[in-house]
Amino acid sequence: MTVDHPDLPQVVTRLRAAGCVFAEDEAALLLAAGADGGDLDALVTRRVEGEPLEQVLGWAEFCGIRFAVEPGVFVPRQRTRLLVREAVALTSPGDVVVDLCCGTGAVGVAVAAAAGPVELHAADVDPAAVRCARRNVTGAVHLGDLFDALPAGLRGRVDVLVANAPYVPTEAIALMPPEARDHEARAALDGGADGLDVQRRVAAGAPAWLAPGGALLIETSGRQAAGTLAAVTRAGLAGRVVVDEELAGTVVVAVRA
Structure with missing residues (x-):
């Protein structure tokens, strides 16, 4: 530029x-x-x-869409385009799509934009993220802890569930760039001792919310992919790992029988 x-x-x-x-x-x-x-x-x-550029500007571009970004809210990463790509491949017009740990709502919105009209729901535990997502999402945005945030009527109806849940091990947060460490909500980063605490909860709860044949997609890291895959397998889902070296992205895709 x-x-x-x-x-x-x-x-x-x-x-x-x-x-x-x-x-x-x-x-x-x-x-x-x-x-x-x-x-x-x-x-x-x-x-x-040291404030992230996107928070300073008030917006971030992701998958060709401009999203409002407020101070303290997790900034969408370009590697997460892999999560969107894999979700779009499994989404049909009219599907129920849920974006858990939504942050700005970028993942769900990008999936909906590429896949056609869907019933989109987004949820986050952080009130600032929910406020920000409501500026970006055409659909329902819910405040609460994972599945507790969702309307009961979605149980057993979700066709595609995407989750960019926090997966940074607690001790590794101190090693992150200051842009993230000091300016994004800790709840959006901290995945517990091995980084997989929230992912395990997502995997365990997902089968009750997925429709038959519905898919859960979780962003993870190459180092943690085996643990993420094990979590979805324990939940009774058939999972696989997808890697894109160019994007430096890793996603576990799991399907309910």
Whole structure:
């Protein structure tokens, strides 16, 4: 991205000094935000101090769609496009789709946009995430802990259940980039001692909510894929691991018989 603006060199210099790898591109986006009425100096200062660019701008692009992102809310990662791709392959128009641990709601919205009209529900335990998702999701967004958030009428009716549940081991959070560690809700990151606590709960609860032939898709890591697969297998689902090296993404796909 290129832009002709008298403040560009100064902004780029500040961003580079702060360690921003893509300083030129980020500077162009921040300058555009300033031109749209934002306080440029304040925006640049927030970025230099380590706030994620998407939270500073107030939006993130994911799967070709622009999503509102509020401070403290988990920013959609590009590797999660694998989760969307695999879910779209299993979704038909009219299906019931549920996005658990939805954050901004990006995964569910992207699936619905690609697969055709669906009955979309999203849920998150974080009130800030739910507020943000309600800006992005055309459908119902529910506040609560995993399946406790969902209307009882969805039980046994869900065709596709996607979950980008937290899977960072607790001790590894301290090693994450400050953008995530310091500016995203801990509940969106912390997966317990081995990173799989929430995934196990999702897998255990999913069969009661899935329709016959319904699918559960969980984003995980290459290192944790075996554990995620074991969790869905224990729940009685037939699972497989999908890896995309280019996206650095790993997803476990599990189907109810």
